Each structure stands twice: as structure tokens, then as C-alpha cells.
Amino acid sequence: MAQLTMVEAINAALSDAMQTDEQVVVFGQDVARQGGVFRVTEGLQERFGDNRCFDMPLAESAIIGSAIGMAIRGFRPVPEIQFDGFTFPAFEQIASHLAKYRNRSRGLLAMPITVRVPSFGGIGSPEHHSESTETLWVHTAGLKVVVPSSAADAYSLLLDSIECDDPVIFLEPKRRYWAREEVVRGTRREPIGRAVVRRTGTTVSVVTYGGLVAVALEAARIAEEQHGWHLEVIDLRSLVPLDFDTVATSIIKTGRCVVFHEGPRTLGMGAEIAARAQEELFWNMEAPVLRATGFDTPYPPGRLEHLWLPGVDRLLDTVKQSLSYDRI
Amino acid sequence: MDTLIENNLQFLQFIDENGVATRALERDKSLSNVLPGMYATMVAARQVDEEMINLQRQGQLALYPSARGQEGAQVGCASALRETDWLFPQYREIGVFLHRGIDVRGIGLAWRGTWHGGDGFLERAVAPMSIPIGTQALHAVGAAMASKWLADEGVTVAFIGDGATSEGDVHEAMNLAAVKKSPCIFFVQNNQWAISTPLADQTAAPSLASKGVGYGMSAVRVDGNDVVACHVAVSEAAARARSGQGPTLIEAVTYRLGAHTTADDPSRYRDDAEVTSWEARDPIARVKKFLETSGHWHDDLEVAALATAAELRHRLREAVVDAPDPSPLEFFDHVFTQPTAELESQRQLLAAELELEG
Numbered sequence A: 001m002a003q004l005t006m007v008e009a010i011n012a013a014l015s016d017a018m019q020t021d022e023q024v025v026v027f028g029q030d031v032a033r034q035g036g037v038f039r040v041t042e043g044l045q046e047r048f049g050d051n052r053c054f055d056m057p058l059a060e061s062a063i064i065g066s067a068i069g070m071a072i073r074g075f076r077p078v079p080e081i082q083f084d085g086f087t088f089p090a091f092e093q094i095a096s097h098l099a100k101y102r103n104r105s106r107g108l109l110a111m112p113i114t115v116r117v118p119s120f121g122g123i124g125s126p127e128h129h130s131e132s133t134e135t136l137w138v139h140t141a142g143l144k145v146v147v148p149s150s151a152a153d154a155y156s157l158l159l160d161s162i163e164c165d166d167p168v169i170f171l172e173p174k175r176r177y178w179a180r181e182e183v184v185r186g187t188r189r190e191p192i193g194r195a196v197v198r199r200t201g202t203t204v205s206v207v208t209y210g211g212l213v214a215v216a217l218e219a220a221r222i223a224e225e226q227h228g229w230h231l232e233v234i235d236l237r238s239l240v241p242l243d244f245d246t247v248a249t250s251i252i253k254t255g256r257c258v259v260f261h262e263g264p265r266t267l268g269m270g271a272e273i274a275a276r277a278q279e280e281l282f283w284n285m286e287a288p289v290l291r292a293t294g295f296d297t298p299y300p301p302g303r304l305e306h307l308w309l310p311g312v313d314r315l316l317d318t319v320k321q322s323l324s325y326d327r328i
Numbered sequence B: 001m002d003t004l005i006e007n008n009l010q011f012l013q014f015i016d017e018n019g020v021a022t023r024a025l026e027r028d029k030s031l032s033n034v035l036p037g038m039y040a041t042m043v044a045a046r047q048v049d050e051e052m053i054n055l056q057r058q059g060q061l062a063l064y065p066s067a068r069g070q071e072g073a074q075v076g077c078a079s080a081l082r083e084t085d086w087l088f089p090q091y092r093e094i095g096v097f098l099h100r101g102i103d104v105r106g107i108g109l110a111w112r113g114t115w116h117g118g119d120g121f122l123e124r125a126v127a128p129m130s131i132p133i134g135t136q137a138l139h140a141v142g143a144a145m146a147s148k149w150l151a152d153e154g155v156t157v158a159f160i161g162d163g164a165t166s167e168g169d170v171h172e173a174m175n176l177a178a179v180k181k182s183p184c185i186f187f188v189q190n191n192q193w194a195i196s197t198p199l200a201d202q203t204a205a206p207s208l209a210s211k212g213v214g215y216g217m218s219a220v221r222v223d224g225n226d227v228v229a230c231h232v233a234v235s236e237a238a239a240r241a242r243s244g245q246g247p248t249l250i251e252a253v254t255y256r257l258g259a260h261t262t263a264d265d266p267s268r269y270r271d272d273a274e275v276t277s278w279e280a281r282d283p284i285a286r287v288k289k290f291l292e293t294s295g296h297w298h299d300d301l302e303v304a305a306l307a308t309a310a311e312l313r314h315r316l317r318e319a320v321v322d323a324p325d326p327s328p329l330e331f332f333d334h335v336f337t338q339p340t341a342e343l344e345s346q347r348q349l350l351a352a353e354l355e356l357e358g
Ligand SMILES: Cc1ncc(C[n+]2csc(CCOP(=O)(O)OP(=O)(O)O)c2C)c(N)n1
Pocket: A029, A058, A060, A082, A086, A089, B090, B092, B131, B132, B133, B160, B161, B162, B163, B164, B165, B191, B193, B194, B195, B256, B260
């Protein structure tokens, strides 16, 4: 049993998937010779050869478009887009083809493609390297959207994604890349489509995913120490499919919910959870669903990102606001 | 057909790596007058580059992409243009920026992470630095089309790398420019590497210049480490563009002597021997040698060049070290002409969070 970083865990998952299934191919910019700008794909070309792991010319549309052709001919591509902000040149291929091929072919063609994207902010990157793209994919029917929060979860969810016959957009929170966790190779955790309660509590349900799970857990610890609030922290893990049952069970218990995500507020996952909650749990709510999120602005320059990103303070302010709703 | 099949890997060169003239420079007498100035700007570019790297190491900058080795291409190109000609850079163009007189402060603060894109660029007819690879090439074509309508005799230059030539946007830009006969120059700095990807993995074309044929565009391959060749090629392309003869693709064959950025470790993907062989073709050293052997050198030149460079380094350091951050409330100021009501309320939220005056 090994303590692995998320980078090492994802590398292990890729390696295990390539070992198990010869149709799995890994490619992208700088993934082979260099082993990826974050070293996620390190050693894969040496181990599996350059038919299985290879570098691509600098063209994202080509990376996704050609993956679609490979899938049509029976391969199981795992392309990498180097950074969140560079998925945009591939948007056409993702939105018009990757997401729709199954439907267009009346179910005849599967798209077993996992698009890995180092994503989100928090590490002081230059412009276009810290984007929250998840809502774009969630809103594009036909894509599964997976966002791991830790090394062991990344290992297991990536293997599930690669095995899945539907296209998966796999968003890796860069700021958790170097956090270690025990990873047992060959074992799986909860499947795609299952949220997990990371900390149980009774005061307010905090719904989050990806890099903010660790922040929410830290906030929950502080909240308990300083205010005696018992926050329940839910890690969604996959946004499509969304495990609303787990969220609902928690809201029924606490009566209060705060959604915590770093992307802009408008039409983010918070909006969807709030809509579902008022549709399905109206009589169970003690307070409206509130959101602690990034702002509706372009992602800020690196020196200011800590003020833009929602952190412990913004979350606890929002929790406090939720608690201010008293049933008369 | 001949041009397509022929693997013509020759390039235009005036001064070789030993500082020897390989073509008659007298062709353009004024060149020996401007060469000392170009030399000084190249020296400045290299020194500012070094200072940026120091500042990054000291934690003052978040990141910096060194242009070491590409000064000849950059200064040769910029010096062949008018001050009013619009430039659309990628991000590695320190030699171009300095030639245009952009304040080092605005460049340094962008790499510090104070604000995006760079400050003081637009005033000099230079678009902010563009990180999404190749995208700015299309902006250059649009600006060139506008130049034609405005009849301002302007030439627009798109700066792209060898890697960028693989992007769809760059193909679209070249095609469009040729179709519209736009006064546009595609200045490709082929520095041999796109992060860890060598040119051979980027294209199967015999050269990047050869791509011009397919677009129906004039194309030329130049020694990118020869500032004179770059200057002459761009001058000619600009003259053609100004006289309505359309765009030109220029491939400047050069080398990225440093890492891709300060976050990169090139020893993982390339041999030191390759770097050493290109160090011998340094663009700055050969100009000095040429000026010496052709009787245009005097020590004052070096003294003046180093003094200017030292001033720029000093100015950069002063501007960047512990530079204050802008107010975070500025997040909301530039999204639209007027902030929306929703943005106003988000501004209030952040102000309250930070106990600032909203
Ligand atoms: C659309 C896009 N994809 C990927 C990247 C990541 N990236 C940054 S620089 C670079 C290589 C660029 O190579 P080249 O165009 O040759 O310019 P150079 O950096 O060598 O000057 C890559 C892949 C990016 N910035 N934009």
C-alpha cells in the first residue's frame, strides 16, 4: 500500500488501464517524450511503446477529432488537453461530435473516450491556465463529467472512466496534484455517478467537488472548533451523472445547503443543485440553497487569485447566512 | 510543382555564424548605419531576459519564457517596420517589445501575475501577449484587412512559433490573408521546439516556409540568427504588402537556447550537445564580429549598449520587486462597459469579505 500523489495515482491508473486493455491509447501535447508538463504520463511511452503513448502536433481539435476516429475503429483513446483553457480550440469536436455520435448513430457508435484535462485554479498559473470549464460540458448533453478530489479517487474514477463506453471529460484539479493519499492498486472505490459524504454533520450540507473538497473539510473543522457547527461535506465526484439522492438525503437531515465551487456563480453547479432542491425538497428546507463561488468575471491574474477564489472564509460566511434563516 | 517537391532547406543569409558577410551588404548601404543600433537592442533584450529569469528565481515573477537565442530574428523583424505597423505577438517576443519601446515595467508585471497580457502595449501598436497558441494570427489578418480599408499603408505582423503552425487558427489565418491579399506578414520563429516537441514531430513539410505555396502566398526562409537577413526579408515583405501585393510567410530559422519557460526542464527532452551547437550560432556574437571585421566597431558601441541594457535591468527591477497588487475590486471593472447589477452585488460581497470600501 502506497502513499501516492494525485499525479502518481493518475499515472498508475493510465498504466494499469494500458496493461489491461491493448486498445487503450494515450496521447496529447508533450505527454510522451517529456511525460507531460505535470509528469502525469511519465514513463508510459517507455513502457508501452510509441504506438500506445505518443505526442501530437500542437492542435487540440486534431487531438479530440482524431480520438473520435480511433474510437470508431475500436480503440479506447485517453487524450490529454494540456490545460483547461486549451479545451476551447477543441470545443467543436467535443460539442458537435464527441457528445453526439451515439445519438446521431441511434446508439450504434459508442465513444469510449476519456479526455483528461488538468483544470481549475489555485497554483498561480498564467492567463488561460486556471479555467473552470465543467459547466460547459455539463450543459452539453452526451458527456459524462468527472472531477476527482483526491489521489485514490482519481485512480479509481479514471479507471472507471476509461472502461466506460460513454465519453468522459475528466477534470483533474491541479491544486491537488501533489497531495498524497493511500492508493491500493487494483481496487476501486464508489463508481462514477456516486457522491460520497466526506464528513458527516447535522448543521448545514456543503456540496462541493474537486479541489474545493479539501477546503470544505478544513472549513468544517474550523466551524466545529470555533462555532460548534457540524457541517456535512458532500463530494459530488461526478457532475454528470449527478447523484442527487446523496445530496437530498443530506438536505433532508440538515434542512440547509451551501454549494461550493470555484467557477463563476451564474449557471454553475450551484444553480442546478438549488433548482433541484427547490423542485424536490421544498418542504424539507429551512433555508434557501446558497452559493459560495467564484465571481462572474474572467479568472484573475495569479497574484490576485486567492482573493477571487472561494475559500474557507467565503464558505463560512455563506454557512452563517444560511443559519440566519430561522423558521418562525 | 518544383518548389513543392524540392527539399529546399537553404535560407537567406547575409552574415554567417563567424561574422563573415556571405552576401553583399552594400546592396543596402543604410544597413551598416542601423546595424549598431540593432546590436544594442539585441544586447538589451538578452540582458533584460536574464534579469527576468533572476527575478523569477527570486520569487518576484510567477513565470518567464526566455527568448535567449532569438534576439536576431526579433530585432531584425521589428527594425524593418514602421512604428505605426500593428504587431500581434505570442509571448516570447522581448526583443520586439524593447525595439518598440514598450516599458519593461508593463512586461515584467504581466509575468509577475499583476495583470494579464502586459501594460503599455496598445500605445505602441502592439497587441497584448497572447497565450492561446496561434489564435492571434487571425487578429492580425483582421487588422490587416482593416488597414487596407483605412488606406493607412499599414502592415500587420503576426508572430507565431513553429508549434503554432499546427493550429487550425493559423491555417485559417494564412488562407484568409492570401485570399484577401491582406497586408500581413506571418513571422514564424522556428526555434525548433514547442515545449518538448521537436519540429520533426510538428510537421512533415520540408520547411515551414514551404507551406506558403499551398496558400498561394509568397514565402521565404531566412537565417533567424542573422539579424540582417531577418531585417531584409521583413523589409521586402513589408514593401510588397504596402504596395498591394498581399501577405508573406517568413520562416526565421532560430533556436530557443533556454528552457520553454522557467517552469520547464529541457534536459528531460533534448541533448546539451544540440544546445551547444546552436550557441555557436549566437545572433549577437556574430554581429559584433562582423562590425569588428568590417571596420564599423568601436568600443563606445559596447559601452553604450551595456549602459542602456543596465538601465533597463534597473528599471525592470525597480518596477517589479515587491510591486503592489491592484485592488481586487478591479475584477468587476472591466467585464463590460458598465458592470451589470449582478456584478455590482458581487463587488459588494467581495468588498465586505475584505472589509474594503466598495
Ligand atoms: C491553444 C494552446 N494549446 C496549448 C498551449 C500550451 N503551450 C504553451 S506554449 C506551447 C508551445 C508553443 O510552441 P511554439 O508555437 O513553437 O512557440 P515557442 O513557445 O517555442 O516560442 C504549448 C503547447 C497553449 N498555450 N495554447
